[in-house]
Amino acid sequence: MSYYPLTTGNSWTYKMKDGNSYTNEVTASDGNLFTMKNSLAPNTTQVRKDGDVYTANHWDSSSFQVLLKDNAATGDSWEVKFTANGLESILLHTVKESGLTKEVNGKTYHDVLLIEAESKLLMNGSIIPLNYFTQYYYAKGVGLILTTSSAGDEQGLTTFTLN
Secondary structure (H helix, E strand, O other), rough: OOOOOOOOOOOOEEOOOOOOEEEEEEEEEEEEEEEEEOOOOOEEEEEEEEEEEEEEOOOOOOOEEEEOOOOOOOOEEEEEEEEOOOOOEEEEEEEEHHHHHHHHEEEEEEEEEEEEEEEEEEEOOEEEEEEEEEEEEEOOOOOEEEEOOOOEEEEEEEEEEEO
16 A cells, blocks of 8 residues: 555645645546646646655656655655755655554544655755755555644645545
């Protein structure tokens, strides 16, 4: 069972801290390539699943980088590099815990994987930590159930449809 079940028609709706909601939906697939639409974003993105590894072009439409690994173990890490607002950015993803039980919006999820991304900048050859962290909670067989950050942001799963 995967941490991110991708099939055309699957959708996940999240409630943000401010009370607004958005939906991510798999709108098309071609083999192991899946087209995703976020109801708040003007463009689609793509996720590719090769074995146990999911790569995505969320950060840069011209390049696929690791998003998630079904076989991730506590302590595993990987980097995502991209340019944002003219600045070279790095997200250092680290698997903090696996096998968690997590309650989100009144529903309990089991076999949850916690991945934390640390934001950094690359300036003049030096890596500068921003002291900004984002936590992603994925439930096996469900997908992303919760996103939190060190700034207090939160986006929790309210409903999902899996085909």
